[in-house]
Amino acid sequence: MDFGLTHEQQMVVDTVRGFVETELYPLEPHIERTGVVLPELGAAIRRKVLDLGFYAPNIPTEFGGGGLDHLTFTLLERELGRASMALGVFWGRPSNILCAANEDQKARYLYPAVRGERMDALAMTEPEAGSDLRGMKCTARRAGGDWILNGTKHFISHADIADFLIVFVATDTKRITAFLVDRGTPGFEIRPGYRSVSHRGYQNCILSFEDCRLPDAQILGQEGQGFAMANTWLHATRLSVAALCVGRARRAFDLALNYAAQRRQFGQAIGKFQGVSFQLADMITGIDAADHLTLAAAWRLDQRLPANREISQAKLFASEMLSRVADQALQIHGGMGLMEDLPLERLWRDARVERIWDGTSEIQRHIISRELLRPLGA
């Protein structure tokens, strides 16, 4: 068993960390104040990442991507997770599911996404179908040789900057099918969503379909195979959430650690008070534990071992750890932690969504226990 990073992995970590700290951190206060990332700014970040050859690092090299294995990609996500998501989203990581596209679709969607010319977004959640995706009300019905889509999706992350959506809908047979839908398709509308406590500037959107007509050529994979494809290609997104929780927690911790060493009260550094030092000990223990769970799950994916339970464990533990660590880091900063002058209040707010999206903590616990009980027939 080897817990060391290879030199390549270390260089990936150093490069991403350097980029995030130098290029993205300075932009964050403005994004927090305005809640908007101007298109030129997003394009400039994308350009820099493309020039570094780091765009689409998760996509295999045969399709023009960076071809990182799961472990190295997870390290990248961890470091990228330190920065505001509104900015990090322009470090394009096209959805893996696009690799399931046919040749014609690859040319229209996957390759442009890898080249940074077209942005993708994924649409599953509906007002009445959150954790229970089988309750999906968005439908596609046959009309001649085409499909007619109707219904509403919400909480669709960064659809505002997406050029096309990968949309999961129920087809006639009550089975789920994935469609590729271009922005601007008649009958398809992307609207701003809700104002969220977490991730200012990173938009959630509402999609509405009103008799939106699509040809067979827009089906990703096979009709009715939506769930199977999602299971094959998308389970790793939970691991990305876990990784960015670890990176963000580490950023909050580093701030708290330095503050505890420098801030003096009652004639000594506050870190010398056990009330603070024990908190620091608990924080770093949680961060390291989450890091190990996350990297071990990524390693299992690379070894082609079953990893469903391990990914859920990483996502569950890392997101709950982040909530605690962000809260404690803020607490160590006292009143100043609440002020927008420091990133603590933002890290604390941003932490909240991680326990909800990509499967709530409750759903993760369900998956973990189901994986254990199912072999026993329960």
Added chain:
Amino acid sequence: MKILVPVKRVVDYNVKVRVKSDQTGVELSGVKMAMNPFDEIAVEEAVRLKEKGVVTEIIAVSVGITASQETIRTALAMGADRGILVETEASPEPLAVAKILKALADREQPGLIILGKQAIDDDMNATGQMLAALLGWPQGTFASKVDIEDGTATVKREVDGGLETVALTMPAIITADLRLNEPRYASLPNIMKARKKPIDVVKPADLGVDPAPRLSTLKVVEPPKRQAGKKVKSVAELVDKLRNEAKVI
């Protein structure tokens, strides 16, 4: 034209160094190491010269322990073509490093050697100058701008009180100052390619150099803690204190 760029493995500049409890040096165990920042600037300059078509091959050299290979790999990931590790357990002083680099220059015949002006660990600021003397080559130290044309390197030097421009007939030695350039991030394709680029490993003895230190370190101590300032009531009192307490005038 070939270009030689020596790179040194040092404690990462972000790390707050601590003196070992036995005062023999600074704590290195478990400490993050990185390429000397001035050497990173030297590598960047070499890569830019290659991109301009002035340079055809960049050779990154490091003198030190096996782990210094990582420093060479970092240079390879930035765009150097191949590496040479001169492996030694001793921590060689500038003169020994300069002798090693002279032997490599004799072997490789580079048109230019760009070094960092100094390493951030021992702050010697000597290797480039010694190497120039050993080779009998002209030197442009503390460079903030470099132009290469027709066998001449024009170097803008950061000197006390301003900038001095010198023209060097190549082959020549240049040492990089902070403002020469801003080093790039290693790109993903280059990180992956770096693994396949060759690194030769040689011993100082192969080059006829004895790397044993000629200086002995008596002890290493933390800098004294800064004392709180004092307020004085009059100029007379200030002069008195400067003369009798601080003894500086």
